[in-house]
Every structure is written in C-alpha cells, then in structure tokens.
Amino acid sequence: MATDQVIFKNVSFRYAEDQPWVLKNVSFSIKQDEWVAILGHNGSGKSTIAKLMNGLLFPDEGTIYVHGIEVTPDTVWDIREKVGMVFQNPDNQFVGTTVRDDVAFGLENRGVDREIMLNRIEESLKSVRMTDYLFHEPHRLSGGQKQRVAIAGVLAIQPDLIILDEATAMLDPRGRKEIMMTVNDLREETKVNLVSITHDLNEIVGADRVIVMNDGEIWLETVPRELFKQEESLREIGLDVPFTAKVTNRLKDTVDFDQQPLTQKELLDQLWIFHSKQ
C-alpha cells in the first residue's frame, strides 16, 4: 500500500440527496511516480474526482486515501499539504500583485522561512520557465503564462501530487503547448505524481495510464496506446481520438503496425518502413 499515492475505494458522490449520483461506486489507485490522465465527456464526473482528491468535496459512500491518510474534514489540511491543484480558469487563481508574490502566497500561509521561500520561488519558476517574469503583474500575462505561474505556485509548496483540472481548456493552442511542455518537464525532472483531467485525447499522449469516465462510472482503465484503438466506442461516449489514431485505425487492414502510434512522427516512421518494403 505504501506505493499507492491515491486510493479510491467504492466511492459514490452526489451534490444533494434529490440529485442523481455523479460518481457511482468508483474504485482505482494511483501509484507513486505515475502520471494518470482522467478522461471523460462534460458531466462524466471527472472533475468531481479531482475535488474529492483534495477534500474540496467528501464522498457520500466509500473511502479515499491520499498518501496513506483518509480524506475527511479532520485531515483535510494535511491532505492539502500533499495535493496541489491547478484549475481551469487562469484568471481565477491569482492573489499576488506580482508573479513573485503570487508564488509566495502558499509558502507564506505555511510560515516557511524567508531564505527557503526565496529559494523555492526561484526553483519553481525555473521549472515552468518563468524566472524572467518575477516582477510582472500576473493579470497582464498570456493565458499559458498565467497557468505556468499557477503551476509554479503549486510546485513551491512541494506537494506529492499535482492535479491539473482541465488546466488547458481555456487556453489558445500556444498556451496549451506551453502547459503540455511544462508537464512533460515536470515528469522528467521531479518525482511529483500527476493527475491530469481532460477531454482532449491529444493531451494524454505522455501519460502512463488513463482512466476513462462515463456517466459517473469508470468505463475503462488502460494505457494511451490501447485507448487510441478504441475509436468507435470512444465516440459513443462523447470523446474523439486524434487524427493520427484515425488514420492508423483505417490503415490497419493494409499496413502492419508494430504498435499503435501515439504521434504523427511514430505513424510516419511505421508507414515509411512499410512503404520501403513494397
């Protein structure tokens, strides 16, 4: 159990007693050092899972453990030491008047020493490549930069787990790319656990594992390569595979693929091999 960072055990949740269940008997676990993507259509329950993970909500049935601690109203402050969260709207999560103050906020709340604080601010801004913006006003940054500062603010408190709750949904393509690069950097440079919540299958390519939600239930737990094969059934639950996967899936009766390509480059590599043998 020591290696399981997050455990959901038969978790059910609804927002009010006369409302339908948002999550129905959901069980899964996330291992240390894993990046897990939680995927689903609007209203599938994926964001509710995020809110349950750091005690913004509590389950009506079942139990949740984060880093060995059960999430309850009594433990919520311990949990939030370990779980950092980045939300969808970049404009709703700033408190500081400069980038530096904003990243400092979480540290000040925890009474971290000034020396350590300065150090952590620098380190975390470096991780998201925003050191040049120390004294900029957050609201004047681009969407992608804002989200990177938000990620830095979370990194500074050194959580074990970072949840990105549709953190790219309101960004333009350039901002999205920035965030995906940042997340990939974090994967390589830190040991932090990542949970990313999205409905965009282009954003799960780098994840170790995917949990697909549908109408409050786990529909499938798999890896990105496997998921990309399931074009038809994904469409039935309101999701869509990337262009690369669509092309691949239609070429399968002609081309022998070693494995399902995740990127255009992988697809082209395999097509090149096939073509050169003809």
Added chain:
Amino acid sequence: MDISFKAVSHTYQPNSPFEYRALKDLSFNIQSGQFVAIVGHTGSGKSTLIQHLNGLLKPTSGEVMIGGYRLKAGEKTANIKGLREKVGVVFQYPEHQLFEETIEKDIAFGPKNFGATEEEIQTRLPKVLEAVNLDAKLLDRSPFDLSGGQMRRVAIAGVLAMEPEVLVLDEPTAGLDPKGQQEVMDMFYRLHHEKGLTTILVTHSMEDALKYADHVIILEQGKKHLEGQPEEIFVQKERLKQVQLDVPEEIQFLMDLKTRLGISITYDKHSVDDLVREIKAQIGGGR
C-alpha cells in the same frame, strides 16, 4: 450583408498613459453569404474586431461598412439598433449571459427588445429550438437547471431568435467536449447554408477554420498577417510559424507523407476515410 473594413484602426484610451492600439490599419472585405474564419492568438485584436461588427465599438480611424450601415469615427451611425438586430453575436461562454427565470423568456428577450410581437416570437420559438436541438418541453424550466452544453444552446437560440443575417461566433466551442464541439459546429454550418447567413467565426482551431471556412483572415497584433482561401493559407508553413501558428494537423501530415514517402496527395477537404483510401492506393499493398 457585405462587410468591409477600410483602413480601420482602434485605439483604447487614446492620449492617456494607457493608450493601446488594438487594431492597426486593417482592411478586408467579406461578401454576403461567406463563411469567414478569423484566426489569431490572444491579444491579436480578434475581440476588438468583433465589437466593430455590431457597433459596440467604432473605429478611431478608417471606416467599417456593414450592409448599408457605416461606422466611422466622429460620425453618428444612423439606426444602429437596426444594425444590432441584423448582426447576431455569440460571445465566448454565452451561457454566462443567461439571466431569465425560464428558458422561453431568455430566448424571447432579444427579439422582444427589438420590437417583435408575442405572436412573432411564438412562431420563431419552435424554429430556433429545432435549430439548436432543444426539447420544447424544457421551455418552462430555469436555464440554470441545465447542463453546460444545454445552457450554451439556449444562449445561442436567443441570438438566432432575432433572425440575424450575419452571425458572429467568438470561440463557440470553448470548454465543450469533442462531441459537443462537433455538434455545435455542425449546427452553425447547417444554419449558415440553410439560412444563407454571412458567418464570421473567431477561432484558435486551425482545424475548424480549414474544415468550415471558405475565407480565412489571420490577425497578429492588430494587423492582418495573411488572408485568402484556407487551402492556400494553411500550406504556408513559414508564414504561419512567424506568428506561432501551426499548420493544421492533416496538412502537416500530407506534407510529411510527401517528403518522407514521396506520396503526393493534394488537400481537398477529404474525410479521413477518403484520405486513407488515397494513401492505400499509393502506398502499395492496397490491391
């Protein structure tokens, strides 16, 4: 309605320390019945441009013509209310603007404001409900009881109920899941053709611009960077790169197919099925 921008500039808070030039000497023409995509990054001037289309903003220099309406600095536009009735704008996250007690009242708010009679509104209601695929049974419900996707449909129905001739769409699919995105875009595409609308789509999605538009304008820092048919614009990799835009996925794939495998397929709004059929025919093995 034909739309033309002639050397339009717009400066916010001129002659103050906060002066900001959002549009710079912008000229273009949109013909009645065209589907035009306006593409650009945050800060490129897209939102400022949109607000000129129904007179929420006026140029600080130059002039905008929309049908017979003229917007010009220092000049009072005759009958601007008439312009706003003809140009329907679906702003970003339009569901945030819902406010009425019932869905019916919310949809009726716009047309009522422009003097439509109760009778007229009642004949328009079923049409717009059908267009956005909402059940008439919902009319008495509060719009706030609906899901996000349904709320957006109600907001769009409110714009359609004014029976505009020009439809301006500002990132209409933002925040929707893939199925919702496709449903909303297909709906606008259908309406565009059925009603002979002039449609202006502001989008970040190169893929949507390629798929739906017959004319594309790319903005960068308030200026026009490129303009033309999507098939011409979206192959100009270097020019797009200058403004940090990517070639649409499918076009990039076709380019790479050519350079790496020598397979030459010209982009022709293929469906994926058709595209793969062509690849099979050329790659060998598809006998």
